[in-house]
Amino acid sequence: MSKNLVLQTDFGLNDGAVSAMYGVAISVDPAIRIFNLTHEIPKFNRWEASYRLYQTITYWPEDTVFVSVVDPGVGTDRLSIVVKTTDNQYIVTPDNGTLTHIKKHIGIVDAREIDEKVNRLPRSGESYTFHGRDVYAYTGARLAANVISFEEVGPRIDVEAVIGLPKPEAHIEEGVIKGNIDILDIQFGNLWTNIGRELFHEKGIEYGETLEVTISNGTHQLYKNSMTFGRSFAESRLGEPLLYVNSVDKLGVAINQGSFAKAYQIGTGANWKIDVHRVEE
CATH class of the missing domain: 3.40.50.10790 (S-adenosyl-l-methionine hydroxide adenosyltransferase, N-terminal)
Known part of the structure; x- marks a missing residue:
């Protein structure tokens, strides 16, 4: 050892x-x-x-x-x-x-x-x-x-x-990708979700598409807006929100050079829910 x-x-x-x-x-x-x-x-x-x-x-x-x-x-x-x-x-x-x-x-x-x-x-x-x-x-x-x-x-x-905490799984329901905010990228204020990249592949979502993102804490909606699914932060303008794939192959939500978590007072865990779908759906 x-x-x-x-x-x-x-x-x-x-x-x-x-x-x-x-x-x-x-x-x-x-x-x-x-x-x-x-x-x-x-x-x-x-x-x-x-x-x-x-x-x-x-x-x-x-x-x-x-x-x-x-x-x-x-x-x-x-x-x-x-x-x-x-x-x-x-x-x-x-x-x-x-x-x-x-x-x-x-x-x-x-x-x-x-x-x-x-x-x-x-x-x-x-x-x-x-x-x-x-x-x-x-x-x-x-x-x-x-x-x-x-x-x-x-x-x-x-x-x-061995004891486990409640851990919902991301899934697709009526065309909407549903997940949770698992954790924060604390230094930068980005949201790391439990939505794996494979769910985007299953829906056929490509980089560059515009998606509608809704974030709720229980039944209380805190955020709803459209944003681009980008490969990197360089594909968005300063201050713009974006979706991206993070370092553990999950979907992240960010503001380019800003703190998404601080801007909208977002937390983490089973009660923090995120829905993602194409704007036309």
């Missing part, structure tokens, strides 16, 4: 929490290479944690160990687990929905509950509020450093029982 350890949390970098996780991992094995996926997941947002893992994990080599800690249920009876993916990577996390996209789109072949009698930072047994340091970073480092095998994490649990 490699010694790559990739950390994701909602802790931010304003205090010593992430540094403490680094220290625990390096104390297990100074040769471990530690990387940050992100520590800016919005507080308690398990959906975004799930998506960021999905967005990133396939670009890392086999045997990489990921630790994801977005844990509003810390100290409760929720399980602490490690899963092995179909691509032979490992994710150490609370079993709280953080693995939704991995389970659906990549696949989990085995899952283990962390045995805290063995895989817990020594002398931390009375602490119930920092499992990211005491359980997850410690177990992830031991796994990455080959101090323990995957089987030594703890008892096997049913892969099918």
